[in-house]
Structures are given as C-alpha cells and as structure tokens.
Amino acid sequence: MTAKPIFTRGPSLPARLALCVIASLALMAADHHRHLDRLRQGLALTAYPVQWLASTPARIGKALAEQLAAHQVLVAENRALKRQVAELKRRTLKYEALKKENDRLRAFLDNSFKLGEQMLVAELLAVNLVPYEHRVLVNKGSQFGVHVGQPVVSVDGVVGQVVRVTPLTAEVLLITDPNHAIPVQVNRNGLRAIAVGSGEYDRLVLPNLPNNVDIRPGDLLVSSGLGGVFPQGYPVARVTTVAPQPGKHFARVEAKPTTALDRIREVLITWSQNTPSPFLPPTADAARP
Known part of the structure; x- marks a missing residue:
C-alpha cells in the first residue's frame, strides 16, 4: 500500500502565471540596472x-x-x-x-x-655504313649542274669529290676513304706530297716521304692544285705524327683532316675557275721553329 501525499494540490495556474510575471519583471529590472x-x-x-x-x-x-x-x-x-x-x-x-x-x-x-669560285650548298642525305668505305650522299645532282669529279669542300677544308651523279643526288667520296688520294703541299715550306685515306675519319697517311723530310707536327697541309681537281691552297689536314723509321727509307707521317668528316651536315660543291688561290698565311704554331 502506497502512502498518499499530504498536499494533493499545488499552486493554482493563475498563481503560477503571476509568479512568472513577477520574476520576469524582476529580472528585467535587474538587467536594466546591470545587476546581471x-x-x-x-x-x-x-x-x-x-x-x-x-x-x-x-x-x-x-x-x-x-x-x-x-x-x-x-x-x-x-x-x-x-x-x-x-x-x-x-x-x-x-x-x-x-x-x-x-x-x-x-x-x-x-x-x-x-x-672566288662558284659554289653550291648541298645537304647530306645518307652515309655509307660499309666499313672502310667513306662515302656520303648529298641532295644535289645533275639537274643542278653537278658532274663526276667535282671537288667538295666545307668551311674548314676539303671534304672529297663527286664520284657518281643522278638527276637529284650525288655520291661523294671522302678524302679519308682508302681509295682516295689528294695532292697536298706543306703550307710552311711548299713541300709536295700525297695524302691518302686510311679508312678512319680522323686520319690521313702521307706515304713515301723520306726519314729526313722537312715536315713537323702541326704543319698545315693545303691542296696543291696538281691534277686540276681541287682548288689550290685550300686546307686539307694538319700533321699529327712524324716518325722516322730506322732501317726503312720512309718515315711514318700522319695528319688529321681539318674538317670533322663524321659530323658534317652541309658541303659545298665547287666549280673551279682555274685561277690558283694563294697559299694560306702560316699560323703562329706552324711558323714556330
């Protein structure tokens, strides 16, 4: 049995409302006076x-x-x-x-x-990849007046000569090909020799020169103009090795082409006017005793 509360009823609803109103007014008055x-x-x-x-x-x-x-x-x-x-x-x-x-x-x-010669600029189209055959194909042929035997040069020196021609292309034999030889002169003293290709792009061989030949490393070799193919006085190579061979009549003389034949992209096909060019002035190192 549960106990009953003593007061069964709380404040009445109007009393509660009045209490709330009074509390609200008191809070408003306190807030107005900043007491809160x-x-x-x-x-x-x-x-x-x-x-x-x-x-x-x-x-x-x-x-x-x-x-x-x-x-x-x-x-x-x-x-x-x-x-x-x-x-x-x-x-x-x-x-x-x-x-x-x-x-x-x-x-x-x-x-x-x-x-002072007529020249035609040609670009390389192909390079012969056969070992010891140094030939390149250029994009100028007989339609441009190119013919077999024409000299081909670059800004640095002699490159080779034309050996085969078609209407639109020409095949050039480089001076380093073993089947190529070019008459040269020592620019310092006018000594004549023949520069033969070795099959290597950076080496030419000068055979049949005696052991006491007046040639030195650093001498500039220029084309002599003999044979009427290459213009006279144009750079060909620079001497790199002069080695007398005891017991033999001839010295071993080698030279490096002045043109980087393995890196050329354009060449000049030349028409000679049969007027020889003067020798190039000797450089300081070639003139040095």
Missing part, C-alpha cells in the same frame, strides 16, 4: 568550451575543403607550368639548331667569296 552582467559573463565563460567543441567539426571540414581546393589549384598550375617549360625548351632547342645552321650557311657564303 557578472552572471551573464560567468555563464558565457562556462558555455564557450561547449560552443567551441560544437563548432569544431564544421571548422575542420571547412579547412579540409579549402586545403583540398588549394591543392587541386596548385596541381593544375604545376601541370600547366610544366607544359610551358617543355614547350619553351623545345623552342629553345629549335632556335639553337636554326642559329647553328644559319652560322654554317654564313660561313659557307663567306668561303665562297674568299675562294
């Missing part, structure tokens, strides 16, 4: 951690979204910059290649005026 400021500040300090914790997920989500958006923007900008850098590098390489080609063509033109 300390209480309000205390409650605000107490509620701040709760508010900060409640707003933390929203702040973290916003920060992550901003970071993700910034990362995506940076990635896109990085990709665009990489494409621009690659394009600029490609253009720079192209401009450098064009500049070098322009320099070579200028040098060809200057050489044409210096030699």
Whole structure:
C-alpha cells in the first residue's frame, strides 16, 4: 500500500502565471540596472568550451575543403607550368639548331667569296655504313649542274669529290676513304706530297716521304692544285705524327683532316675557275721553329 501525499494540490495556474510575471519583471529590472552582467559573463565563460567543441567539426571540414581546393589549384598550375617549360625548351632547342645552321650557311657564303669560285650548298642525305668505305650522299645532282669529279669542300677544308651523279643526288667520296688520294703541299715550306685515306675519319697517311723530310707536327697541309681537281691552297689536314723509321727509307707521317668528316651536315660543291688561290698565311704554331 502506497502512502498518499499530504498536499494533493499545488499552486493554482493563475498563481503560477503571476509568479512568472513577477520574476520576469524582476529580472528585467535587474538587467536594466546591470545587476546581471557578472552572471551573464560567468555563464558565457562556462558555455564557450561547449560552443567551441560544437563548432569544431564544421571548422575542420571547412579547412579540409579549402586545403583540398588549394591543392587541386596548385596541381593544375604545376601541370600547366610544366607544359610551358617543355614547350619553351623545345623552342629553345629549335632556335639553337636554326642559329647553328644559319652560322654554317654564313660561313659557307663567306668561303665562297674568299675562294672566288662558284659554289653550291648541298645537304647530306645518307652515309655509307660499309666499313672502310667513306662515302656520303648529298641532295644535289645533275639537274643542278653537278658532274663526276667535282671537288667538295666545307668551311674548314676539303671534304672529297663527286664520284657518281643522278638527276637529284650525288655520291661523294671522302678524302679519308682508302681509295682516295689528294695532292697536298706543306703550307710552311711548299713541300709536295700525297695524302691518302686510311679508312678512319680522323686520319690521313702521307706515304713515301723520306726519314729526313722537312715536315713537323702541326704543319698545315693545303691542296696543291696538281691534277686540276681541287682548288689550290685550300686546307686539307694538319700533321699529327712524324716518325722516322730506322732501317726503312720512309718515315711514318700522319695528319688529321681539318674538317670533322663524321659530323658534317652541309658541303659545298665547287666549280673551279682555274685561277690558283694563294697559299694560306702560316699560323703562329706552324711558323714556330
């Protein structure tokens, strides 16, 4: 059996309403006279951690979204910059290649005026890959007036001569081919010799020179003009080795072509006017005793 409360009824509803109205008016009067400021500040300090914790997920989500958006923007900008850098590098390489080609063509033109001969610029189309056969194919043929036996030179020296012609192309035998020989002179003293190809792009051989021959390493060999093929006085090679051979009549004399025959891209096909060119002035090292 449960006990019954002593007071079965509380304050009446009008009494409660009146109490609430009186309490509200009292609080309004106290707030108007700033008696509740300390209480309000205390409650605000107490509620701040709760508010900060409640707003933390929203702040973290916003920060992550901003970071993700910034990362995506940076990635896109990085990709665009990489494409621009690659394009600029490609253009720079192209401009450098064009500049070098322009320099070579200028040098060809200057050489044409210096030699006083008619020349035709030709580009290499192919290189013979057979060992010890040094031949190249150029893009000028009989339609341009090219014929067999014509000398071919570069800005640095003699390259070879034309050995086969088609209407649009010509085959050039290089001076380093074992089947090629060119009459040369030592620019220092006028000594005549024959430079024969060795089968190596950087070596010519001068056979049948006696052990006491007046030739030195560093001497410049120029074309002598004998035979009427190559113009006189044009650089051919520079002496690299002079080795007398005891017990033999002839010395071992070798020279390096003045033209880098394994790196040429353009050549000059020459028409000689049968007017000999003067010897090149001796260089300081060749003139040195």
